[in-house]
Amino acid sequence: MSGSTIGKIFTVTTWGESHGAAIGAVLDGVPAGIKLCEDDFLTDMSRRRPSTDKVSTKRKESDTVKIMSGVYNGLTLGTPISLIIFNEDQHSPSYDNLEHTYRPGHADFTYDMKYGFRDHRGGGRSSGRETAARVAAGVVAKKILEPLGVTFESEPVLKEDIPAGDSVGGTVSLRIKNVPAGLGEPVFDKLDGLLSRAIMSVGAVKAIEFGDGIKASKTLGSKNNDEFINKNGKIVTKTNHCGGVLGGMSTGGDIVIKAYIKPTPSISLPQKTVNDKGEPVTLEIKGRHDISIVKRVAPVLEAMCAIVLADELLANMSSKMSNVVSFYKGEIDE
Amino acid sequence: MSGSTIGKIFTVTTWGESHGAAIGAVLDGVPAGIKLCEDDFLTDMSRRRPSTDKVSTKRKESDTVKIMSGVYNGLTLGTPISLIIFNEDQHSPSYDNLEHTYRPGHADFTYDMKYGFRDHRGGGRSSGRETAARVAAGVVAKKILEPLGVTFESEPVLKEDIPAGDSVGGTVSLRIKNVPAGLGEPVFDKLDGLLSRAIMSVGAVKAIEFGDGIKASKTLGSKNNDEFINKNGKIVTKTNHCGGVLGGMSTGGDIVIKAYIKPTPSISLPQKTVNDKGEPVTLEIKGRHDISIVKRVAPVLEAMCAIVLADELLANMSSKMSNVVSFYKGEIDE
Amino acid sequence: MSGSTIGKIFTVTTWGESHGAAIGAVLDGVPAGIKLCEDDFLTDMSRRRPSTDKVSTKRKESDTVKIMSGVYNGLTLGTPISLIIFNEDQHSPSYDNLEHTYRPGHADFTYDMKYGFRDHRGGGRSSGRETAARVAAGVVAKKILEPLGVTFESEPVLKEDIPAGDSVGGTVSLRIKNVPAGLGEPVFDKLDGLLSRAIMSVGAVKAIEFGDGIKASKTLGSKNNDEFINKNGKIVTKTNHCGGVLGGMSTGGDIVIKAYIKPTPSISLPQKTVNDKGEPVTLEIKGRHDISIVKRVAPVLEAMCAIVLADELLANMSSKMSNVVSFYKGEIDE
């Protein structure tokens, strides 16, 4: 599969440039019979949207998600669901002076290396705007997990102290509860591996840790191991140093992840760089940019985790032959 | 694709349990015409193998890699390459008391949750032994990258202070040089995303950072951005806070990664846990176990990076239509 | 990958129901730098569109393809291309009596078995309407092949003699010229295997043959083998009994395929069937239906072949290590 698709059974394909007509996602492998309507997207999309607080960009998008297929009479059909979000507030002239310039910290240079040229307006597909489509896809993924009681909590923490014209990073801590045990497929589709890939694929993430993470690397085995106990007939870990994943599969305990976000590269302070001919230029980025994206990225990271977990949830159904036989002998079939 | 396969074009599928007859890997999509022979595997396999130092297990394996297909007259054919490593020094009785016990920090419990039962001897497929197959595959991956001057350096650092019967973790720092610019495919196959997934899929890795990583999250944008400069007609970054990856694609600069390794779970100190009936037991792990796997895991992490980079190297060849046309109009064809 | 995506490098994902708002396709892995605009779709879309001849349905669709992403300044960017075709002439009331009825020869029953329910209007996603998205994707695929001189010819042949209210099938013969030799990947991605899967995935195709096909099964080896000759320094086959594919890879000769199409299932003659409760009903299909789809399906089959060949063209670039090295040592890079 190519780079804009993620998943094995529940797959998500995103498309769209920042200043193009629209952005969107096509979701496939969505089980039939889930209640879904356009209002379901409002909450998470608004958490991601540029707001009026001091650190977010002034670009105004309603981020309205339209369902173009795959839903009938308010229920998912099992066929592909196409979601579209029309861009409303592109301000392309802001980018005119950037067409041939390589902005430090941005993907301009690497896109040119790969493709030979790029859509420079708003950063094209490298813009954070494409994460709107991911959040929309994540809403559907969460719908697959919700009936099992899976919940998502995220806590963004900004690094403070903002000199004017500059930007800051921070962290996002995630906690996912009630994930069934046994999700993930050794050895290359280990759950922590897939979650890492999904989270690191969000622009500006530069580090990730699971459970005790870095602290674990400085601890003794006797202190880091999580003891198993019997809690009302269910086997669980007494502590959760492992962060809910052992041997690459979920333990049933909370999945605990921390992502480290770099400061947004677009700052208005003058920067030295070169253009695509290699000539030195001084860059002054105009336009409307976030001072920090840490708050806005939290729902994006939740969405990515939901997308991975929904896929693994479905893939896990065929792990035991006894379940396959029961399934087809009608014990759970309508 | 299922959990034991990684890659899109250059694919690696591993198989084998710790106490089974053998472990191995099948590599597909290997370009034809690469020199390959069984001696090529000796160096990296021996870096990974249990040695006689104080911290490694006493299990003795020669880890001899046999090439079963895909090579003729010393050259790769382009057809699948099957590599086999026969297990020699399994000591199954050491594990007799573990058949029904859930060892803390190990995958015993999660394997049972997923599959209903497991091969408990030596940890079955969850054992670190399966990484031998990955290192073998990595040797071939490195052969694809070598002619372009790509080099791999890794530096394991052990956390010191080992009480008897316990274990420690540490870190492995990786530096990969001379990677061509533009490798990686936005948005879900971003290079740092794929490398994270590959590294996190190695047992005991609990955190990963790229470039300045965690430090970047505490820095101002003006300090974290890497300025572009013209160095002898080639555009490079002046600094390398980004760790060689921007917008999910390689910049041409060194790829810098740090992985954090938890302490090995098998310790001989008594531990409290439960068995598969939920009954409390006191576990005393016998047998031969590493006090720290940090040194042995370094070549495994290199191998995983090589596997990802080789795949992206091949996938990138079709990014520009001008190259596709030149290719088929015979300008580079034999 | 899930059922609505085809391809490894050049991938196509389609979506949309017959009576939904729109249908569309997302194309990924398209090389950057190809000239593409909305006018490029006019010819093939109109070949597929319902026309005014006697055998086609009276449903009127302009089948206008809109490009929503992936193209800038008239050139493909290398990022995903999203194509949308808005439905215009749905006539849902025609289908009211069909909501609970299983139409013979249609997918109503099998969709209900798989998903539990379906969008019955116009046949939902099982409608031939979804092939409009495939033809649009095929236009882009043909653009990847065109610079190499690859051409597509198709000849639909209707079975004659149409009693009123009934339908007929026929055949479509395809000839694809100038395909480079060596495309296809043994053993499961053999070119004829992939082309078969692509063609059989078009509704109503019930048989397919390559080259001499069925005739080959009745011939002696001495007559069926294609002799190799030297034609102006190029090795070609003297005859083409194999239809351009040998050992699963293209020979460089014409690829010759014949597809057999069943009669369209929607006829206005009364038919006996059951509803979803198993009760017998007599079905009289109203609305506007093709008497034969054979002519309209020809461009769809061309599109499917183009999609497969474009993918294999790109995948083949990494078959030889010598080409990989030349590529990255800059001999063909811009």
Added chain:
Amino acid sequence: MSGSTIGKIFTVTTWGESHGAAIGAVLDGVPAGIKLCEDDFLTDMSRRRPSTDKVSTKRKESDTVKIMSGVYNGLTLGTPISLIIFNEDQHSPSYDNLEHTYRPGHADFTYDMKYGFRDHRGGGRSSGRETAARVAAGVVAKKILEPLGVTFESEPVLKEDIPAGDSVGGTVSLRIKNVPAGLGEPVFDKLDGLLSRAIMSVGAVKAIEFGDGIKASKTLGSKNNDEFINKNGKIVTKTNHCGGVLGGMSTGGDIVIKAYIKPTPSISLPQKTVNDKGEPVTLEIKGRHDISIVKRVAPVLEAMCAIVLADELLANMSSKMSNVVSFYKGEIDE
């Protein structure tokens, strides 16, 4: 995924050359808990093996399948199963005169075009020998389908009249019973599409038809449609013109397929051809070759169908949300 792997969940990767040390297959995504042992392979392997009848090659192979991983205490673990078949009766000198010659009807030429060179001994990976690995994989696939009552019948029919030194083709008719309804995933993973690809990937297959196949293309819709009836509370088709697949999904009726096999290309009659320099040569193939492979290919085609059906069986478990919820709320879980 690369060309030697087939499947989404239940995947099969084959490897091995005709005159190499061995051939084999790695199976992944096999549900845990299936009884499997080396004796299970004897029947199908012996149906495929060269025998002593007049039409088969004289090469003697025991085709003994060894299980190297993924099975413990006689049950599949859910981890990858590696199967190996050691080659015993290679007769490489028979091929010495063929190293630079392009045998008509064989893949010698196309392998050279793709890879630049090949293992000419016994035809390398293009040899029919690699189908032994497929039959072995098919045995495991059949084990996944067996508990549901799925059965495989195949009937090979040889074209008669064999002049000495020449070869003949024929047909293989397949009938697969008791396949659950709803398997297959529109639109590109339609069941007939996947089965076609799998069958056409077997060397020497040149045409394939489903149900009435070619006859359907000459029939009226009123005659070709299969009426639905209520048979003891179960909805089935009264006739089976469609061959068990409608809209790309299984109906629950018998899956009926006919494959057309070309005559084996290796004949001992002298043939004109060229070598890899383009020089004309007269070829006289020595060695031991089948006069017809039709009988031996029947179990190979069954195996390919089983591999596809097993995969679709597992993929189908997540089609309805109601089943996903029941599954995880423990109604069928151990």
